Amino acid sequence: MEDDPPDVDPVVDATATDIAEMRIRGAATIADAAAEALATHAKRSEASSPEAFRSGMRAAARRLYETRPTAVSLPNALRYVLQGMDGETVAELRSSTAARAEAFRRDLEQAQAKLGEIGANRLRDGDVVMTHCHSTDALSCIEAALEDGKHVEAIVKETRPRKQGHITAEQLREWDVPVTLIVDNAARRYLDDADHVLVGADSIAADGSVINKIGTSGLAVNARERGVPVMVAAQTIKLHPDTMTGHTVAIEMREENEVLSTDERSEITGLEEADDGLIVENPAFDVTPPRHVDAIVTERGQFPPESIVTLMRELFGETIGEPWEA
Numbered sequence: 001m002e003d004d005p006p007d008v009d010p011v012v013d014a015t016a017t018d019i020a021e022m023r024i025r026g027a028a029t030i031a032d033a034a035a036e037a038l039a040t041h042a043k044r045s046e047a048s049s050p051e052a053f054r055s056g057m058r059a060a061a062r063r064l065y066e067t068r069p070t071a072v073s074l075p076n077a078l079r080y081v082l083q084g085m086d087g088e089t090v091a092e093l094r095s096s097t098a099a100r101a102e103a104f105r106r107d108l109e110q111a112q113a114k115l116g117e118i119g120a121n122r123l124r125d126g127d128v129v130m131t132h133c134h135s136t137d138a139l140s141c142i143e144a145a146l147e148d149g150k151h152v153e154a155i156v157k158e159t160r161p162r163k164q165g166h167i168t169a170e171q172l173r174e175w176d177v178p179v180t181l182i183v184d185n186a187a188r189r190y191l192d193d194a195d196h197v198l199v200g201a202d203s204i205a206a207d208g209s210v211i212n213k214i215g216t217s218g219l220a221v222n223a224r225e226r227g228v229p230v231m232v233a234a235q236t237i238k239l240h241p242d243t244m245t246g247h248t249v250a251i252e253m254r255e256e257n258e259v260l261s262t263d264e265r266s267e268i269t270g271l272e273e274a275d276d277g278l279i280v281e282n283p284a285f286d287v288t289p290p291r292h293v294d295a296i297v298t299e300r301g302q303f304p305p306e307s308i309v310t311l312m313r314e315l316f317g318e319t320i321g322e323p324w325e326a
């Protein structure tokens, strides 16, 4: 018989649930929350031996990993923290792991600020930026441009079905940026008024493909046709190491009820009960090929998408296992 899996701290469970249900969302924010949860788990661990501590940490990482599949910042964060488990005693392991998680969170914040400064160089005074979804990395570029004294305006796509564009609009208005909010289907019409498309990323593949909120690829195709450059703001934690060896990135399929309520479903089908003839598909992300992206802005500089693999090799090497195999 197999042993029971080790207990994880309730904070780990709560964080995992919040990530799965998108109360915690956005690739960088998810990574930060996961590292914080691992730190708490490490600090509160009452493991009776170093091996028990390590297996508890691995169980916590696995619980967090199994929440959402697309943003690679999550496994990258888990792996980074677990690689920092160091020591002969539980006390040593506890403090090294917690310190590693805290260093990760500090680095994440600094990387985003640095990325913002680099991305701001692409924005000129008076530029209009079209955004999709809500990305803290993308917003960091606008924030840095504002700090440089540039005037920036924004056309903000609503981003169905969850309307994260509202979060972007709220942040931009807080910074006093003039915002025009549009429905997603209006994007092509408004591209003529935009100087840049600026989006974030959940994962970047080795060939320079950008995996981001559903609708990004269509926006990028339209932007290319209209001659509007597409800029992707993505810290290196968004680089997906497994894609160097040919793995594809899993696209999360979310619940029907984000798109269609039970009442709306009954109105369409005229039935109270289930109708297997009506299927609702709700992919959360899509893949934008590198030819539709002008630049990937990271804290290490900005790169044409085709050359991102060089940075990926430098940062991750060639072989990577699951986070809990660290």
Ligand SMILES: O=P(O)(O)OC[C@H]1O[C@H](OP(=O)(O)O)[C@H](O)[C@@H]1O
Binding pocket: 025, 026, 027, 028, 029, 132, 133, 134, 135, 136, 137, 138, 164, 199, 200, 201, 202, 212, 213, 284
């Ligand atoms: O890391 P930052 O730049 O904040 O966000 C990156 C991306 O994460 C979000 O995914 P979701 O809303 O969690 O599904 C969006 O796709 C956004 O572009």
